[in-house]
Amino acid sequence: MLRLVDLVKQYKTGDKALKSVNLEVPNGQVMALIGPSGAGKSTLIRCVNRLVEPTSGKIYLGDMELTSLRQGALRRARRRMGMIFQEYALVERLSVMENVLSGRLGYVPFWRSYFRKFPQSDVDEAFRLLARVGLDHMVDKRADELSGGQRQRVGICRALIQNPELLLVDEPTASLDPKTSRQIMRLVCELCKERGLAAIINIHDVLLAQMFAERIVGLQLGEIVYDGPPDGLTPDVLTQIYGEEDWEATIAKVEDEDEEETDAVP
């Protein structure tokens, strides 16, 4: 599905955010990307849809090589990748429906989108998705009237209405309370299952990552230092990713899922 080959990103300031990353995500796999702040998680995800231009390396989405695409082809490739953001990144002064439908912009010509005349099939799909996440009664509310969890649901709808093959999820729970965080993660993972989507989920909450992902990749200073199943995250591995800390509490939590949640990351 997605394959990164020797991906390097060096910022103009000289910081190497990614040092030759190789990674393959098969169809339908939900993968969590963990690591400390500044490890390059966001950069990696943004290189895939080229919101950040990679310095070198190749990215394959299916058979298509993404790093060499020109403007038009890049836009068409972006339609195949839905993105969900940390602070929801909804356009605050647009309504819930406009935000969801903006996920169809890559498919609709300018004047139709300008007059908000989207094809009926898109509108149907938008209503269906909003009903799926329990927000179909808020269609005409402005995005900034919603709570955090509701906004993130709208963000999920916007990504899914693109009918993507891959979801890029950047810290979806960073500004949500523990309960909402779980609900959102559960929703994202369920939807991925339903639609057979692959997903890369950046998350700094190790506990949530273990609970919901099939595979965990640990990134540290731009390099992959762990790649394996969730239960392979031993204290040693976490120390390798994040640095020295008492990890027993974090790992023990995995068994009793519905306990009150504590901060997993120092």
Added chain:
Amino acid sequence: MNTVTPAHRTWKKPPFIQSPLLRWSLVVGAAVYLAVVFGTMDVNWGRVADGIPRGQRFLASFFPPDFVSRAGDIFDGILESLWITIISTVAGIALSIPVGLGAARNLSPRPVYLFSRAVLAISRTFPEIIIALFAVKLFGFGPFAGFIALSIGTVGFYGKLLAEDIEDMDPSQAEAVKATGASWFQWLNYAVQPQVMPRMIGLGMYRLDINFRESAVVGIVGGGGIGATLLTSFDRYEFDSAAAILLVIIIIVMAVEYSSSYIRRWVQ
């Protein structure tokens, strides 16, 4: 209990200028400069005393304002001024949108950015009245010159503020729309426009207000409108008619002011 009272540590806000020498020399220097400036300002108190009764007579000749004897001229002047105001605001804003987009650093490639900034800088360098003098020379007396002058002034004002507002927008919202595969114009329409629109409507109203007042000024140098009428009434020593014109201008400016603040609150 503890018998040893801890020594009180005093705290003062650190001074803005660290060096006391520099700080005090600035204070003293400013005081001396002001004293010298006031000392050298040569006020001829005798002439001030003479001027006061003359000023009183002058002001008295404004009363009572005479709306009637030049009513036709006043009405025509106001209409022409309103015409200049509205059309120059609309044209100026329409022109300033491409310039403003070009002058936003986060939107435009470097050469476009520099060019647009240069356009803005030039149109902001000259006050409307100077541009109006040029326009009158080029196109002759009349409202067209006023229209040109105010349009150019509007581009400088509105384009700069639009560019700055776009530069201040929330990049994550813009990023999110870009990630959907939207084209550039769709991205502008869905990500940029909603973020800048309320402020731009408010500024448009504010510019309308400015353009109306400026249309009176521009009229005085030959740009048509109520300014021309005002100048004529001064030239004829018809101060009561001039007073009427000034009152009408004040009333219209106030009306625009109130309605613009209302509209601004409404679009938030």
